[in-house]
Amino acid sequence: MDVSGDPRDFVPSYTSLNKNSALYRKVKETIDDLKKDRIVGLRLKREQIPQYYVKKHDVNAVYKVDLPGYWRLIYGILVIHGERKALLMELFDHDKYNKRFGY
Numbered sequence: 001m002d003v004s005g006d007p008r009d010f011v012p013s014y015t016s017l018n019k020n021s022a023l024y025r026k027v028k029e030t031i032d033d034l035k036k037d038r039i040v041g042l043r044l045k046r047e048q049i050p051q052y053y054v055k056k057h058d059v060n061a062v063y064k065v066d067l068p069g070y071w072r073l074i075y076g077i078l079v080i081h082g083e084r085k086a087l088l089m090e091l092f093d094h095d096k097y098n099k100r101f102g103y
Contacts, residue, residue, distance in 0.1 A: 001034060001037050001085060002083070002085045002086070003031055003034045003088065004085065006057075006087065006088065006090065009089055009091075010091050014027060023069055026067050034075070040063065041063040041065035041066070042064050044063065044064055050102070052100065053090075059078060059089075060076075061078075063075050069093070071093050071097075072092060072097040074090045074091075075087060075089055
């Protein structure tokens with residue numbers, strides 16, 4: 001499936017990662033799995049999805065991937081013209097994750 005990243009909430013975090021780090025390798029592995037139509041991570045229940053994602057991306061199928069160093073990757077699966085696409089919505093550390101999800 002096609003995979004793209006949100007230019008504001010995903011791309012800056014991803015491009016700033018150390019290319020030799022375990023975190024970078026795990027994110028890259030997740031992207032590669034998604035390109036092969038392999039769903040990765042835990043699907044969030046509808047009531048767990050922050051309105052930020054619903055309003056910004058109009059997504060209902062949202063997944064969370066736990067990463068090294070307590071980082072999280074949040075992505076959604078969209079169907080556009082009958083084709084599934086993965087949108088990497090946000091990559092952040094545990095504190096920012098807690099804030100986004102209201103913990």
